[in-house]
Amino acid sequence: MSDLRIEKLTKSYGAEGPPVLDGLELTVPGGALAAVLGPSGCGKTTLLRIIAGFLRADAGSVTLGEHVLSGPGVQVPPERRRIGIVPQEGALFPHLRVDRNVAFGLKGVDRAERRRRTDEMLELVGLSGYGERMPHELSGGQQQRVALARALAPRPALVLLDEPFNALDSALRSGVRADVRAALSHSGATAVLVTHDQQEALSTADVVAVVREGRVAQCDTPQQLYRRPADPWVAGFVGDAVLLPATARTNGTAETALGPVPLAEDTGPGTGTVLLRPEQLQLAEPASAVAHGTVTDVRFYGHDAMITVTVEGLADPVDIRAAGPVAVRPGERTGIRVNGEAVLHP
Secondary structure, X not given: OOOEEEEEEEEEOOOOOOEEEEEEEEEEOOOOEEEEEOOOOOOHHXXXXXXXXXXXXXXXXXXXXXXXXXXXXXXXXXXXXXXXXXXXXXXXXXXOOHHXXXXXXXXXXXXXXXXXXXXXXXXXXXXXXXXXXXXXXXXXXXXXXXXXXXXXXXXXXXXXXXXXXXOOOHHHHHHHHHHHHHHHHHHOOEEEEEEOOHXXXXXXXXXXXXXXXXXXXXXXXXXXXXXOOOOHHHHHHOOOOXXXXXXXXXXXXXXXXXXXEEEOOOOOOEEEEEEEOHHHEEEEOHHHOOEEEEEEEEEEOOOEEEEEEEEOOOOOOEEEEEEOOOOOOOOXXXXXXXXXXXXXXX
């Protein structure tokens, strides 16, 4: 297992263009799956191409284990980096059978070993017996798993996945993500998944790096990233956020328009913005609640519903996530309670 270390990586397109990567730093522990998450144009794909060796950085370094892949005076060619790549939509060779697609990168080994390794990889991704099929005879999810098997066959130290689930429908996507995660974990390879899908990043990766304007705004475990975002922008990007003006007290609480809210960390007195998640807010009878508002919208998603409520004292409405169907309707008055702790950003 090899750590991936990226230090002070900088890249611009054109002499006068703004930097796409601006001193980006990231460390991925050996054997971990890291998701690089960010909005369009933040530098995710550029980062992936530099790691793979398809682009040369203007400054900074990329190190895999003990080997410097890119740095001052060093630029290892892509084919010598021991990196497997899973592109969008599989990109299988349409004229080759599945087994020959998987074996494509197995150079310098005898036929028996190629056959053994190919069968091993197809079994790993749950496609034993599919070797003689052509790519067009597979579903989209099966093609993505073949692409992963092809990337893992040469035993790479690092696997790069470039938004590999975009072309799959939502019903298939979660199952294929789970299969890919299991196969990567079994192989022991370090992996980097580039995505703009927050749910995909949080549910799949061991660590998530949120990239903003060419830098890592926060890198943490999915749970910590969601519960303790570094700032309000990260909070809003990795999930639905309720942001409230607040005044912190000396007793570890903050006064808000929704009433007093316990803080995860006692920051002492001061003002700032409190972060809550919609699932921390609860509908209540108006007579038993400190905060009150008027329901303006109800969106039902099956497993839960999102209720939008305008609250006295707040310029923006708040969203409340409730399990299953809800009884309130737009125009009705409701009370609001807060559950759990909040994070205060000064």
